[in-house]
Amino acid sequence: MMKDNRKFSVVIAGGGSTFTPGFVLNLLKNQDRFPLRKIKFYDNDAERQKKIGDAVSIIMNERAPEIEFEYTTDPKEAFTDVDFVMGSIRVGKYHMRSLDEKIPLRYGVNGQETTGPGGMAYGLRSIPAIIQIIDWMEEYSPNAWMINYSNTIAIVAEACRRLRPHSKVINICDMPIDIMTRMAQICGLKDYHDLDFNYYGLNHFGWWKGVWDKKTGKDLMPELKKYVSKNGYWVGGDFDKNTEASWKETFKKAADCYALEPNTLPNTYMQYYYYPQYEVKNADPNRTRTDEIREYRQKIVFGECERIVKEGTAENNMWDRNETHSEYIVDICHAIAYNTGEKFLANIPNNGAISNMDPDSIVEVPCLFTSHGVEPISTGEAGIFQRGLMMEQQTCEKLVVDAYEQHSYEKMWEAFALNKTVPDALVAKKILDDMIPENKPYWPILK
Numbered sequence: 420m421m422k423d424n425r426k427f428s429v430v431i432a433g434g435g436s437t438f439t440p441g442f443v444l445n446l447l448k449n450q451d452r453f454p455l456r457k458i459k460f461y462d463n464d465a466e467r468q469k470k471i472g473d474a475v476s477i478i479m480n481e482r483a484p485e486i487e488f489e490y491t492t493d494p495k496e497a498f499t500d501v502d503f504v505m506g507s508i509r510v511g512k513y514h515m516r517s518l519d520e521k522i523p524l525r526y527g528v529n530g531q532e533t534t535g536p537g538g539m540a541y542g543l544r545s546i547p548a549i550i551q552i553i554d555w556m557e558e559y560s561p562n563a564w565m566i567n568y569s570n571t572i573a574i575v576a577e578a579c580r581r582l583r584p585h586s587k588v589i590n591i592c593d594m595p596i597d598i599m600t601r602m603a604q605i606c607g608l609k610d611y612h613d614l615d616f617n618y619y620g621l622n623h624f625g626w627w628k629g630v631w632d633k634k635t636g637k638d639l640m641p642e643l644k645k646y647v648s649k650n651g652y653w654v655g656g657d658f659d660k661n662t663e664a665s666w667k668e669t670f671k672k673a674a675d676c677y678a679l680e681p682n683t684l685p686n687t688y689m690q691y692y693y694y695p696q697y698e699v700k701n702a703d704p705n706r707t708r709t710d711e712i713r714e715y716r717q718k719i720v721f722g723e724c725e726r727i728v729k730e731g732t733a734e735n736n737m738w739d740r741n742e743t744h745s746e747y748i749v750d751i752c753h754a755i756a757y758n759t760g761e762k763f764l765a766n767i768p769n770n771g772a773i774s775n776m777d778p779d780s781i782v783e784v785p786c787l788f789t790s791h792g793v794e795p796i797s798t799g800e801a802g803i804f805q806r807g808l809m810m811e812q813q814t815c816e817k818l819v820v821d822a823y824e825q826h827s828y829e830k831m832w833e834a835f836a837l838n839k840t841v842p843d844a845l846v847a848k849k850i851l852d853d854m855i856p857e858n859k860p861y862w863p864i865l866k
């Protein structure tokens with residue numbers, strides 16, 4: 420239902436992202452509730468972005484010629500006259516992700532995109548690029564909102580809190596949304612829209628305290644706990660027909676995470692903190708998640724774009740056939756544009772939302788999304804186990820931002836040494852020393 424005659428202009432920063440075409444198709448599907456006048460892509464890799472941009476041009480011409488579309492590497496052109504900036508960049512691309520995963524594994528430490536030393540390395544790379552995008556947005560479109568999902572979100576959000584505290588930036592994550600869609604399926608409902616929830620934690624580091632059927636108010640925790648204790652969040656069947664092998668393992672491993680703390684239901688990312696030895700034992704140091712993506716998601720997405728350009732039509736494309744996961748981003752834009760006050764998770768300064776965490780901790784908690792920003796909902800007290808884990812993890816995240824601000828080797832070493840995934844300060848040092856030359860184009864010089 421159209422609420423007024425406004426139409427919005429959106430720029431996707433990271434136009435060359437593997438998630439971009441799926442997101443555009445989701446935007447087009449939702450024109451009745453979030454109408455658009457313009458879609459732009461911005462990327463600093465012209466060649467990569469062109470491959471996605473040319474395919475999307477065909478999609479736009481066929482399906483929504485009334486919406487202006489362009490892609491550019493010029494910041495002024497990209498960020499002028501926009502209402503929403505979507506942050507979907509990967510600084511250093513898959514080349515650097517691969518090193519984030521492989522360098523820690525050299526020393527028997529878990530190698531993962533957003534957790535442990537790899538996650539901290541990635542966070543340090545992202546800070547200056549995200550701050551730059553915020554500054555361009557504020558210069559060229561001062562009323563715009565940035566919805567950022569470029570990782571490492573916890574570190575980016577802490578940098579935003581310190582360096583751009585008044586900027587209109589909301590840092591979000593889709594992992595809980597994905598898990599809640601699985602929870603809905605387990606309980607015979609459709610997706611996350613059917614659930615009410617209470618959740619708290621840090622990004623990629625949290626727990627559900629409660630899950631209810633949104634319509635009836637029925638408490639779904641007993642049924643979910645019973646299911647998760649055996650199967651984790653693995654649904655299987657048609658629902659999981661496109662789920663890759665490593666994600667299958669992750670969803671199943673949630674059963675072991677649940678076993679450790681059965682009062683709540685865990686985010687899948689807890690596996691890296693509860694069972695690091697298992698993760699390392701299970702990993703192949705020469706073939707990590709990045710290699711799987713290069714062979715699967717990246718290949719499929721770019722292959723499909725090439726096919727669309729070659730055939731000159733986007734009929735029967737892969738994003739029409741498979742449900743995409745970016746609908747929650749449209750939900751969020753809609754909530755902000757129309758001041759709906761709907762509840763989603765966001766990464767924000769705590770300020771009492773978790774009663775026994777510091778006010779300046781960045782936490783991931785339910786918030787009401789309005790046209791004036793996000794308003795956190797109090798989630799009560801963290802359990803003693805969770806609080807201990809969060810205090811350690813968020814200190815690592817703060818130390819990374821200290822390292823960025825102070826160009827400090829010592830702070831980055833401390834961040835690695837304190838992390839639950841790293842057993843020893845010397846191991847931390849070796850990982851850091853291997854990462855420094857590789858990250859030279861992106862990190863400040865650490866002295």
Ligand SMILES: NC(=O)c1ccc[n+]([C@@H]2O[C@H](COP(=O)([O-])OP(=O)(O)OC[C@H]3O[C@@H](n4cnc5c(N)ncnc54)[C@H](O)[C@@H]3O)[C@@H](O)[C@H]2O)c1
Binds near residue numbers: 437468
């Ligand atoms: N928060 C979430 O829930 C969630 C979910 C999925 C992906 N992600 C994140 O979304 C981002 C994109 O993921 P992907 O796998 O599609 O990555 P990708 O590598 O396919 O695409 C990222 C794009 O960003 C571009 N880029 C890198 N640095 C840039 C800069 N400084 N300015 C402009 N563009 C830049 C690259 O050229 C590339 O085209 C990553 O940060 C990833 O971690 C977050």
Ligand SMILES: O=P(O)(O)OC[C@H]1O[C@H](O[C@H]2[C@H](O)[C@@H](O)[C@@H](O)O[C@@H]2CO)[C@H](O)[C@@H](O)[C@@H]1O
Binds near residue numbers: 532595
């Ligand atoms: O290894 P990747 O690149 O596949 O995934 C890393 C990201 O994982 C989460 O996002 C998932 C999401 O939960 C799932 O539903 C589907 O949409 O795929 C996403 C990306 O694969 C996580 O929330 C992100 O922050 C990670 O970047």
Ligand SMILES: [Mn+2]
Binds near residue numbers: 591592593594623
């Ligand atoms: Mn995430």
